[in-house]
Amino acid sequence: MATATGDDQPKLKLYSYWRSSCSFRVRIALNLKGLHYDYEAVNLVKGEQRNPEFVKLNPIGYVPVLVDGDIVLSDSFAILLYLDEKYPQHPLLPTDLKRKAINLQVANIVSASIQPLQNLSYIKEKFGPEEITPWVKYHLGNGFAALEGLLKNYAGRYATGDEVFLADLFLAPQIHSFVTRFNFDLSQYPILSRLNEAYSLLPAFQNAMPEKQPDYPSSSTS
Ligand SMILES: N[C@@H](CCC(=O)N[C@@H](CS)C(=O)NCC(=O)O)C(=O)O
16 A cells, blocks of 8 residues: 655645535645645636536546546545545544444535535526525535534544544535535534634644635635
8 A cells, every 4th residue: 555645645636626615625635644736726617617628537527636646536535535545644534433434424414415405506507596595504504403413422622533534524614615605603503613613723624725725716706
């Protein structure tokens, strides 16, 4: 198994968009593992995810995409599991089976049962502008209530104890969207509020924030 670190690793390239919560997950993992990467911006508002060159990398037309030598991988969940095997420094899954399973459960709740329901490209096709906020609020709230209930048996400083694991990489971007993008009130979710505070203190999370990305628009609302 390769154990490349930031100093001797092959060059990685991440196709990302500043506001993409799925890309945000991968940015945190790369930072935690100390992996350097080139940032390739894909402007989702301009539709660059549908450019033929990009679709060759990811036929479904979504960010993130990671290129690692001859491996081109899309879907943040697959990318994170791949990175964890290839670059085992700072493991993303605990060895304890129960906590490992909870990490996978949280990751999949966010990935499959929350994030797709806030993806504006799906929602805009179905709803008018005034229907979007109640839809997103209902579904994000539903998911957050479920996560709050699940985590009360596991959370420590972070989601499943006192170390950062996969669950945290899915939670931080989702909470960030909830608060910053949609302006919803997080205070009714005390565990998620506490986790959000803890994430805000970690450089790997801080440097992965949308507003820290090279394509973050300096004076635009896109
Ligand atoms: N399951 C995929 C979802 C990817 C996804 O939804 N990406 C969004 C940004 S977070 C995207 O590229 N949206 C572009 C579009 O909907 O056209 C993952 O986790 O990577």
